Amino acid sequence: MIDKSPSGLNEWLHFLKNKKFPVRAVNLARLKTQIKRTEDTLDGMQANIASDPLLAFAILNEANRIIPNKNNEIKTPFHAAAMVGMNGIAKLLSHFAPYELNTQKKPPHLVAFLSEIQTSYEAATIARHWSIEKLTSQEDDIFWITLFRDSARWLLWFYAYPTMAALKQRIQQGEKASQAELNILGCRIDELTVHLCNHWHTPNKVIESFLTKHIPNAKELQALAHLANHPDELPGFTEDKRLTILVNNPLIFSYCANKVAHEASLMRWDSKNLPFFYRVVATVMHKRLSDIIKTAHFASTEAATLFNNGGKIPLAQQLLDPDLYLGKTRSKPKTSLSPIAALKKALKQNKEYDTKQKTGLALKTIKQAIPNAQHSIIFKHSNNKTAPMYQFGYNIDVIKAIQWSAPSSVFKKLSDKRSAIHIFGQKLDNLLKDLPHTSNQIIDANSHLILASTQTSKDETAIFWLETRTEFNEIDYKNLKQIVSLISHNIL
Secondary structure (H helix, E strand, O other): OOOOOOOOHHHHHHHHOOOOEEEEHHHHHHHHHHHHOOOOOHHHHHHHHHOOHHHHHHHHHHHHHHOOOOOOOOOOHHHHHHHHHHHHHHHOHHHEEEEOOOOOOOOHHHHHHHHHHHHHHHHHHHHHHHHHHHOOOOHHHHHHHHHHOOHHHHHHHHHOHHHHHHHHHHHHOOOOHHHHHHHHOOOOHHHHHHHHHHHHOOOHHHHHOOOOOOOOOHHHHHHHHHOOOOOOOOOOOOOOHHHHHHHOOOHHHHHHHHHHHHHHHHHOOOOOOHHHHHHHHHHHHOOOHHHHHHHHHHHHHHHHHHOOOOOOOOHHHHOOOHHHHOHHHOOOOOOOOOHHHHHHHHHHHOOOOOHHHHHHHHHHHHHHHOOOOOEEEEEEEEOOEEEEEEEEOOOHHHHHHOOOOOOOHHHHHHHHOOEEEEEEHHHHHHHHHHOOOOHHHHOOOOOEEEEEEEEOOOOOEEEEEEEEOOOOOHHHHHHHHHHHHHOOHHHO
16 A cells, blocks of 8 residues: 555654644735834734734744743743744744735635634634633633644644545544544544644643643543533532632633534534533533523624634624524435445445445445546456456456456455555556556556455455546545445445
8 A cells, every 4th residue: 555645643743743834925925024124123013923823823932942931921922022033033934835815716725724724713712702701811821822722733734635624524424523533644633733732842831721631531521511501500619629620720711612613613503512512611610501602602703803814604604594593493404425425325225235236336436436536447256257347437348358367466365355555656567467467558657556355245356446547645545445345245
């Protein structure tokens, strides 16, 4: 297998830690001009710094790197800019990658990046307002901490869009976020963020917002939520010393607001998971649930006014949707199943499909789920013979003329056990001699080839041949493996 995308914590760290921070080109140009003009002051640059989150984040990190900050005194970008100075900011310019917003059609990765940033601003604004109502006097710090908690997530959407799109789809289909992250990325995003923040010299308060030393773990969250189980009553008090410490730590607002904003963005405001975090905050603030929800909604409308960067429809706009408040009478719009989900449903409904029927469904799914596949063949292997059952994209006479049952070490391995491989370039050239006789005539110099196999009945194996003259990506490879797994004999 050749998998170009990172997998696991160490590979993602290596992939992201030296990536440049995307900054809007106009903000970067304005900053360069302000640095050159002697009459400009750091105070005059504040609006420009605040208008771009990764610009502000980089300056905050730089201040924390060059100045001993054991007491977390530098927590806002404005304070950080004053500590770094004009020369220090100038040295950061090479760390930024400018992007434009004035194009008619923004690329998908940029739209997703901007959408994620807006959700982060919505979370930060909600956390700020909860903090204000609790009278913590740390509302500005909480705003920036909450905003920068998502810094690694922003970079993932910008630099690894296909992988994050697959992750989002898994979560929307009902998979638990933590499990989906492990399945797709090979690590948790929170874990990756902590390591990256340590590498970037991010202030400790941002890192602490992920650590259960400072925020509740799952069991403690349940205990806090339980104290506010009655929406019309004030929540009870906790007598547990550890829970009392957590309740008085403003970082709990950062954690809960982040969860609320991301859940509402992904699953709408009527998500069944939101009340859990509202109850936690109600306990923390010792207020009724309705007050907590009202503040969250108000904060989202403020965020829509202050931080609407065009990446997505603001969360506040959902609040104008009457369907959210019609309860059981509301008819949810039907969402079409993804091609792979549709295959899974079809196979569950009829467990008597034979190999030809299952592979026919698989081919239909490949056409929909793997658009990069220009050519496909599905073979049936039984009684030591291999023959094509379905194909698309090739000349049918050429396929019939190839000796598919000729000795081949590659096809023997595929027929002996479930396998999958993605090859191209020199490795594909080296493998051609091990493919069935004369099959190399349908391989181009630029070809990418994915081969996979699985047993589809007691005595039959299906072999998949997907080839393109452009490129297969990691999502294509994973989608085929999932399709192959679904038609496997041993799971039906």
